[in-house]
Amino acid sequence: MFVKVCGLRTAEDVDAAVAAGADAVGFVFAPSPRLVGQDLARELAARVPASVLTVGVFRRQPLEEVRSLVEASGVRAVQFHGDEPRSFYEAFPGHVLIRASGEVVDHGAMGEDLLLLDAPVPGEGVAWEWKAPGHGRKWLLAGGLTPGNVAEAVRATRPWGVDVSSGVEISRGVKSPDLIRRFVETAKAAQGVPWTRPGDA
Numbered sequence: 001m002f003v004k005v006c007g008l009r010t011a012e013d014v015d016a017a018v019a020a021g022a023d024a025v026g027f028v029f030a031p032s033p034r035l036v037g038q039d040l041a042r043e044l045a046a047r048v049p050a051s052v053l054t055v056g057v058f059r060r061q062p063l064e065e066v067r068s069l070v071e072a073s074g075v076r077a078v079q080f081h082g083d084e085p086r087s088f089y090e091a092f093p094g095h096v097l098i099r100a101s102g103e104v105v106d107h108g109a110m111g112e113d114l115l116l117l118d119a120p121v122p123g124e125g126v127a128w129e130w131k132a133p134g135h136g137r138k139w140l141l142a143g144g145l146t147p148g149n150v151a152e153a154v155r156a157t158r159p160w161g162v163d164v165s166s167g168v169e170i171s172r173g174v175k176s177p178d179l180i181r182r183f184v185e186t187a188k189a190a191q192g193v194p195w196t197r198p199g200d201a
């Protein structure tokens with residue numbers, strides 16, 4: 001089970017996610033209480049070992065802004081949460097590409113490596129009627145996941161991975177190392193599909 005912890009803003013958050021065994025950590029560059037700037041993101045990304053994927057999260061931002069933040073922060077993956085066109089995905093060869101969507105879409109149509117099925121409004125901690133996209137490709141489940149419900153969500157939908165933000169916070173935008181540890185532990189123990197590196201077939 002691939003586990004991404006999103007919306008990290010402090011060195012303690014990052015260290016907790018890495019120590020817990022997260023496979024990816026996300027830095028939000030879109031308007032959000034979890035927004036980080038390029039310098040902080042670069043500092044935080046530098047703490048992350050190469051085995052853990054660093055993800056820059058964007059929503060409805062101009063391509064030049066995205067490009068500049070990706071380059072300056074050094075993140076290795078780019079996650080789009082709006083209706084960004086294919087040209088946005090094509091602008092980042094060599095990066096892992098994550099396409100987030102609030103509905104089941106044609107996986108691969110944008111050239112993405114991973115599809116992230118999320119609530120209609122991201123990062124709000126709202127659980128939706130979780131369902132699988134109905135194809136054999138790699139996808140991540142997100143939206144209102146917590147240490148208390150992630151096992152049930154995984155059992156119901158059998159994703160390749162999961163993504164969390166609000167469910168590991170003690171207040172909006174403030175992560176809890178203990179909740180991060182509990183979430184990663186529970187998700188890893190849940191019965192998902194076998195882990196392989198994102199981008200591989």
Ligand SMILES: O=C(O)c1ccccc1NCC(=O)[C@H](O)[C@H](O)COP(=O)(O)O
Binds near residue numbers: 119143165
């Ligand atoms: O987290 C945000 O505030 C955010 C803002 C704008 C675009 C994306 C955002 N988050 C993306 C994520 O990957 C979240 O982890 C995902 O939506 C799940 O969030 P949650 O339901 O709070 O666990």
